[in-house]
Amino acid sequence: MGIKDTVTKEYMSNNKIFADAFNYFIYDGEQVIKPENLNPLDTTLIEVPYGIGRENSPVQKFRDELKNLIIKEDKKAIYAVLGIENQSEVHYAMPVKNMLYDALEYANQVKKTSQAHKKNKDKSSSNAEYLSGFYKTDRLVPVVTLVVYFGADKWDVPKCIFDMFSESIDNKILAFTENYKINLISPNEMSDNEIDKLQTSLREVMKYIKYSKDKKKINNIVQSDKRFSKFERSAFNVINICTNSNLKVNNNEEAVNMCQAILDIKEDARNEGKLEGKLEVALSLIKSGKMSLKEISDITELSLSELEKLNSKK
Numbered sequence: 001m002g003i004k005d006t007v008t009k010e011y012m013s014n015n016k017i018f019a020d021a022f023n024y025f026i027y028d029g030e031q032v033i034k035p036e037n038l039n040p041l042d043t044t045l046i047e048v049p050y051g052i053g054r055e056n057s058p059v060q061k062f063r064d065e066l067k068n069l070i071i072k073e074d075k076k077a078i079y080a081v082l083g084i085e086n087q088s089e090v091h092y093a094m095p096v097k098n099m100l101y102d103a104l105e106y107a108n109q110v111k112k113t114s115q116a117h118k119k120n121k122d123k124s125s126s127n128a129e130y131l132s133g134f135y136k137t138d139r140l141v142p143v144v145t146l147v148v149y150f151g152a153d154k155w156d157v158p159k160c161i162f163d164m165f166s167e168s169i170d171n172k173i174l175a176f177t178e179n180y181k182i183n184l185i186s187p188n189e190m191s192d193n194e195i196d197k198l199q200t201s202l203r204e205v206m207k208y209i210k211y212s213k214d215k216k217k218i219n220n221i222v223q224s225d226k227r228f229s230k231f232e233r234s235a236f237n238v239i240n241i242c243t244n245s246n247l248k249v250n251n252n253e254e255a256v257n258m259c260q261a262i263l264d265i266k267e268d269a270r271n272e273g274k275l276e277g278k279l280e281v282a283l284s285l286i287k288s289g290k291m292s293l294k295e296i297s298d299i300t301e302l303s304l305s306e307l308e309k310l311n312s313k314k
Contacts, residue, residue, distance in 0.1 A: 004088035029197030
């Protein structure tokens with residue numbers, strides 16, 4: 001697993017961030033899904049697809065994050081299995097990947113239901129129920145998979161199965177073909193108003209990534225938005241690594257000030273520029289042969305050891 005995958009997985013495993021992403025996508029920012037109503041599930045999916053004999057190898061897939069949602073309010077209950085796939089790069093086969101994940105999760109529900117009937121020694125009312133292991137009164141729990149893209153570029157690759165087909169496919173055939181679509185959060189395709197519907201640091205992460213290639217714009221945003229002055233380290237890690245920003249902060253800090261981090265890197269750049277200028281002047285004086293290294297050191301404020309290294313490379 002690469003470092004981008006590691007930091008995004010760690011970040012999105014937080015129930016608050018996870019709930020925020022789904023509240024934005026499903027409920028337009030309304031805080032319906034509460035972090036305390038989410039419970040982690042095993043992200044390993046192993047299943048032998050129906051109709052395949054025992055001699056075949058089972059399918060095994062590893063999801064990024066999978067959580068069980070149970071909400072019981074005002075006599076209404078909401079049950080769902082929510083999954084998140086983190087992407088630092090576009091994925092050309094994402095519709096197929098997510099379709100398989102969801103299918104395996106449904107198959108897993110059927111399998112567990114069948115196992116429960118056997119364990120409880122439930123009597124089936126028909127031969128069909130007995131053979132399938134899934135009874136007429138049994139119900140599945142909806143599975144929703146959300147792709148969170150941590151890239152600044154537009155997601156310009158397939159968003160559904162139809163996008164992966166040749167344009168020459170007969171429309172009459174397409175009419176009988178299911179078109180599986182991915183659910184996607186992509187900062188490049190979100191307006192600022194949409195990003196502002198996010199309640200957690202995911203808001204700052206998406207906004208920073210969206211404008212990360214426009215240094216002037218992102219500097220103005222970070223300096224003017226108070227929420228960038230203090231947010232969790234995991235969010236900073238996602239921003240820093242996914243945008244290759246090379247921002248530096250104290251390793252012991254849990255709450256990061258992005259404003260100061262950007263100011264520090266600007267100062268480092270200025271100092272680096274000054275050093276390059278001094279080295280250029282020093283090299284020119286050395287080549288002229290008219291001054292000693294001690295005299296050049298006094299003028300440029302470079303150490304004698306630095307000048308000796310420079311002299312050996314001329």
